[in-house]
Amino acid sequence: MTALENEERTPGTGEPLVVLDKVDKWFGQLHVLRDINLTVHRGEVVVVIGPSGSGKSTLCRAINRLETIDKGTITLDGQPLPQEGKELANLRAEVGMVFQSFNLFAHKTILENVTLGPIKVRKKPKAEAEARAHELLDRVGIGHQAAKYPAQLSGGQQQRVAIARALAMEPKVMLFDEPTSALDPEMIKEVLDVMVDLAERGMTMVVVTHEMGFARTAADRVLFMADGQVVEENTPEQFFTNPQSDRAKDFLGKILKH
Amino acid sequence: MDVVLDNASAVALAFGYTLSLFVVAGVLSGIFGTLLAAMRVGPVAVLSRAAAIYVTLVRNTPLLIVIIFFRFAGPKIGLTWSFVDISIGDLNLNNLYAACVVGLTVYTTAFVCEALRSGVNAVDLGQAEAARAIGLPFSGVMREVVLPQAMRASVPPLASVQIAMLKNTTVCGVLGVLEAFARMKGLTNDYASSRTEIFVAFALIFVVLVEVLSFASARLERRWRVA
Numbered sequence: 001m002t003a004l005e006n007e008e009r010t011p012g013t014g015e016p017l018v019v020l021d022k023v024d025k026w027f028g029q030l031h032v033l034r035d036i037n038l039t040v041h042r043g044e045v046v047v048v049i050g051p052s053g054s055g056k057s058t059l060c061r062a063i064n065r066l067e068t069i070d071k072g073t074i075t076l077d078g079q080p081l082p083q084e085g086k087e088l089a090n091l092r093a094e095v096g097m098v099f100q101s102f103n104l105f106a107h108k109t110i111l112e113n114v115t116l117g118p119i120k121v122r123k124k125p126k127a128e129a130e131a132r133a134h135e136l137l138d139r140v141g142i143g144h145q146a147a148k149y150p151a152q153l154s155g156g157q158q159q160r161v162a163i164a165r166a167l168a169m170e171p172k173v174m175l176f177d178e179p180t181s182a183l184d185p186e187m188i189k190e191v192l193d194v195m196v197d198l199a200e201r202g203m204t205m206v207v208v209t210h211e212m213g214f215a216r217t218a219a220d221r222v223l224f225m226a227d228g229q230v231v232e233e234n235t236p237e238q239f240f241t242n243p244q245s246d247r248a249k250d251f252l253g254k255i256l257k258h
Numbered sequence: 259m260d261v262v263l264d265n266a267s268a269v270a271l272a273f274g275y276t277l278s279l280f281v282v283a284g285v286l287s288g289i290f291g292t293l294l295a296a297m298r299v300g301p302v303a304v305l306s307r308a309a310a311i312y313v314t315l316v317r318n319t320p321l322l323i324v325i326i327f328f329r330f331a332g333p334k335i336g337l338t339w340s341f342v343d344i345s346i347g348d349l350n351l352n353n354l355y356a357a358c359v360v361g362l363t364v365y366t367t368a369f370v371c372e373a374l375r376s377g378v379n380a381v382d383l384g385q386a387e388a389a390r391a392i393g394l395p396f397s398g399v400m401r402e403v404v405l406p407q408a409m410r411a412s413v414p415p416l417a418s419v420q421i422a423m424l425k426n427t428t429v430c431g432v433l434g435v436l437e438a439f440a441r442m443k444g445l446t447n448d449y450a451s452s453r454t455e456i457f458v459a460f461a462l463i464f465v466v467l468v469e470v471l472s473f474a475s476a477r478l479e480r481r482w483r484v485a
């Protein structure tokens with residue numbers, strides 16, 4: 001366990017870690033991110049919520065530059081995101097990402113999935129990387145399946161491995177893009193439990209999710225996006241019980257009905 | 259079969275040429291095809307364009323024309339290959355042989371590139387994205403994640419390409435390499451009454467060779483299948 005993980009959690013009091021300043025992005029004619037200003041502090045958990053197509057994934061992917069932005073700046077720990085090449089790869093190593101569709105490396109075992117980054121990117125010795133991988137796999141409850149291939153695991157198990165794979169890089173911040181929306185209901189909880197645990201250990205997290213339970217237990221802030229804009233920003237309690245904008249009221253009305 | 263058996267050593271030598279053409283052009287087209295495929299799917303637009311043009315040009319030209327080009331037009335522009343003069347046992351690999359290898363390689367490279375590209379396209383985009391997300395640079399994404407999976411998906415089309423190439427080596431018979439086809443033609447001329455059995459015997463040997471290749475490819479595919 002690193003020092004960070006043992007630290008007592010002090011929401012939102014850390015210094016700024018991820019800062020988006022006046023960020024705009026277009027996909028051709030489509031203005032997907034409009035003047036986004038967002039500061040995520042060290043140790044903070046920010047949940048991003050909003051209707052389909054509102055730009056949540058794009059926002060997430062912009063933070064580790066899987067998508068480029070057209071205007072504005074994004075900084076991580078005070079450093080602007082590099083354009084290309086080695087520095088960009090280094091930046092991505094500092095930012096963990098968990099995808100909706102898991103994206104575990106299909107031709108590698110669970111253990112190899114978790115050790116690939118530490119060995120190839122961080123240049124850790126194999127034995128050390130494997131020891132750490134076993135620790136992380138134990139922590140997400142997959143310890144005894146390390147020799148299997150991704151296709152042999154359930155969706156929930158695969159997603160927990162994906163979290164372990166991201167954690168193995170010891171990232172400064174973790175991005176989650178709808179990590180549970182491809183999962184059967186009975187598997188959602190096992191993944192959310194791992195995420196709550198992570199939040200409690202002080203990880204800085206940006207989570208796109210519609211899981212209100214998670215937002216209420218773990219989030220310091222909820223960001224509501226619509227049409228590429230941050231329409232509302234509040235504590236989870238305030239946001240869910242007392243939304244201010246019509247867009248948010250309308251959206252919550254729809255998801256609460258289901 | 260008597261005719262073929264009586265000339266066993268000549269037939270064996272002929273298939274020696276055939277197989278050596280196949281192996282040398284197979285290895286070379288494998289190397290160049292991989293490089294071309296990397297250009298084709300890589301992030302540099304100019305290289306990708308250049309590779310696409312190469313594939314279109316070469317793939318749409320009949321093999322015989324490609325080989326004749328290197329055999330007859332090549333020397334006119336200084337590609338004589340006269341420095342090639344290697345003897346391995348009874349195999350004599352001269353400048354004609356070299357021109358054929360070059361022609362076969364140039365031609366097959368385009369097909370290898372396309373087979374590999376189809377394999378790369380078969381790999382889910384999320385795989386490359388996850389590899390980038392853990393901080394692998396482009397080369398690492400390719401080497402560690404995309405290519406191993408693409409190779410697996412490419413085995414069947416690559417096997418087809420190389421099987422076609424094995425049979426394509428017969429074109430070299432017209433251009434002065436005493437490979438299987440040239441030897442068969444020679445035998446059918448010398449033993450006109452046994453033409454049918456000569457044809458059948460040579461065809462059978464090709465069938466066996468192709469079957470060996472198919473078997474190897476099927477084995478490889480099974481071994482590499484994701485568990």
Ligand SMILES: Nc1ncnc2c1ncn2[C@@H]1O[C@H](COP(=O)(O)OP(=O)(O)OP(=O)(O)O)[C@@H](O)[C@H]1O
Nearest residue numbers: 027028030032050051052053054055056057058059
């Ligand atoms: N690569 C792309 N090229 C063009 N348009 C895109 C691309 N990716 C996303 N879009 C469009 O940009 C808009 C925002 O997409 P994004 O995926 O960020 O939305 P989202 O809020 O994550 O939606 P969802 O809840 O459906 O995941 C959508 O209208 C989408 O169709």
Ligand SMILES: [Mg+2]
Nearest residue numbers: 056057058178
């Ligand atoms: Mg999305």
